[in-house]
Amino acid sequence: MSAGGPSLRWPARVNEIPKEVFLRPDIFEAELQRIFYGGQWHALAHLGELPEPGDFKTMVLGRMPVIVAHGDDGTVRVFVNSCTHRGNQLETASCGRRTEFECPYHRWAFANDGRLIGCPGAREFAPDFDKADHGLRQLRVAQFFGLIFATADRDTPPLEAWLGATVSALQDILGGDGRLRLLGYQKVRYASNWKAYADNDGYHAPLLHTGFRLLQWQGGQGSQTVTDNGHLAFKVQLKPVQNAGFLRDPSLVAFKGVDPQNGSRVVQLFPATVLTKHLDVINLRFAIPTSVDETEVHYAYFAHQDDDAELLRHRIRQSSNLLGPCGVISMEDAAIFQRIHVGSRSPGNAAFQKGVKRLDTLWHDFGQNDEAGNLPKWDYYRRVMGFARAGEGGDGHA
Ligand code: FES
Numbered sequence: 001m002s003a004g005g006p007s008l009r010w011p012a013r014v015n016e017i018p019k020e021v022f023l024r025p026d027i028f029e030a031e032l033q034r035i036f037y038g039g040q041w042h043a044l045a046h047l048g049e050l051p052e053p054g055d056f057k058t059m060v061l062g063r064m065p066v067i068v069a070h071g072d073d074g075t076v077r078v079f080v081n082s083c084t085h086r087g088n089q090l091e092t093a094s095c096g097r098r099t100e101f102e103c104p105y106h107r108w109a110f111a112n113d114g115r116l117i118g119c120p121g122a123r124e125f126a127p128d129f130d131k132a133d134h135g136l137r138q139l140r141v142a143q144f145f146g147l148i149f150a151t152a153d154r155d156t157p158p159l160e161a162w163l164g165a166t167v168s169a170l171q172d173i174l175g176g177d178g179r180l181r182l183l184g185y186q187k188v189r190y191a192s193n194w195k196a197y198a199d200n201d202g203y204h205a206p207l208l209h210t211g212f213r214l215l216q217w218q219g220g221q222g223s224q225t226v227t228d229n230g231h232l233a234f235k236v237q238l239k240p241v242q243n244a245g246f247l248r249d250p251s252l253v254a255f256k257g258v259d260p261q262n263g264s265r266v267v268q269l270f271p272a273t274v275l276t277k278h279l280d281v282i283n284l285r286f287a288i289p290t291s292v293d294e295t296e297v298h299y300a301y302f303a304h305q306d307d308d309a310e311l312l313r314h315r316i317r318q319s320s321n322l323l324g325p326c327g328v329i330s331m332e333d334a335a336i337f338q339r340i341h342v343g344s345r346s347p348g349n350a351a352f353q354k355g356v357k358r359l360d361t362l363w364h365d366f367g368q369n370d371e372a373g374n375l376p377k378w379d380y381y382r383r384v385m386g387f388a389r390a391g392e393g394g395d396g397h398a
Pocket residue numbers: 083084085086087088103104105106107108
């Protein structure tokens with residue numbers, strides 16, 4: 001990291017993570033600059049959340065408020081949610097429909113394509129004032145099957161190159177063609193650092209989550225693909241248990257999709273977006289690192305636009321019962337995220353074990369249930385943050 005950035009000595013063993021990365025406010029501030037405002041794409045919405053011209057959604061990128069706006073011209077843009085006059089937060093609704101955004105402070109008005117179209121008293125403004133120079137600030141935007149990404153860095157690689165080997169699993173999650181329809185949200189704040197939330201692994205799934213055994217996540221065929229820039233993609237066949245006495249009505253875990261081989265897909269995109277399809281649940285999770293100690297996650301649930309009434313009903317029922325903060329197969333997550341955070345207030349390193357093949361250098365093949373698939377992500381994080389490994393020389397700054 002450039003001079004002045006946080007200093008941290010990273011362990012030499014590739015399976016170890018210093019626990020202090022979950023706790024240090026100076027590291028959190030550097031992450032905002034290096035990761036959230038740096039050379040990554042961040043999934044902020046799916047087109048299914050703002051399908052019509054005029055629709056918008058507000059979000060937060062890192063700590064920066066943004067508006068994802070579907071313009072009257074059909075283009076989706078991401079604006080910084082800050083008036084270009086004195087910086088007032090422009091929009092406070094979580095979503096809605098507007099042809100223009102009006103700032104209440106001095107009534108400047110912006111079209112939903114970002115142009116400044118009204119500013120009372122402009123004749124007495126500074127002599128060089130020109131409305132054309134004061135449109136809303138825009139971020140770079142790219143879409144993948146309707147999934148809307150933004151980046152604050154002009155040097156971030158093109159989106160598909162950045163997504164790399166996750167694209168096929170991601171396309172499956174997005175219904176094959178991206179024509180999704182929003183069902184609703186669950187929004188939750190986890191008492192955990194965003195990186196603990198983002199450490200997804202197949203190892204814990206059936207061990208922590210009693211309900212996950214309903215799906216026999218480890219009972220079928222599966223694969224885990226890991227990219228050098230910190231993404232993970234799981235393709236897993238499910239074998240739902242129909243009559244093991246867990247459920248009075250096993251239709252909750254029925255799979256009505258077209259291909260039983262496509263039972264489960266999980267894509268974890270660096271830094272903190274998780275996208276899943278379990279059975280017929282299509283779930284996109286948008287994470288906001290609200291502080292070093294807290295992560296807000298918006299679970300957005302979708303159907304496909306071509307679903308008939310029966311499949312739609314099934315998806316709503318399955319979504320609201322299986323996933324999210326109180327879902328049958330994931331309700332234990334919130335407690336574990338908090339307990340990792342509390343337990344990390346102790347010296348030393350956290351160590352990954354399941355699937356670790358070497359200690360001196362990373363490798364590229366990972367099994368479905370290896371927790372070690374997170375290690376390339378951690379190494380990428382370490383490099384982006386500029387933390388040198390012990391034995392690499394330097395003082396912890398790159
Ligand atoms: S700050 Fe928005 S109009 Fe003045």
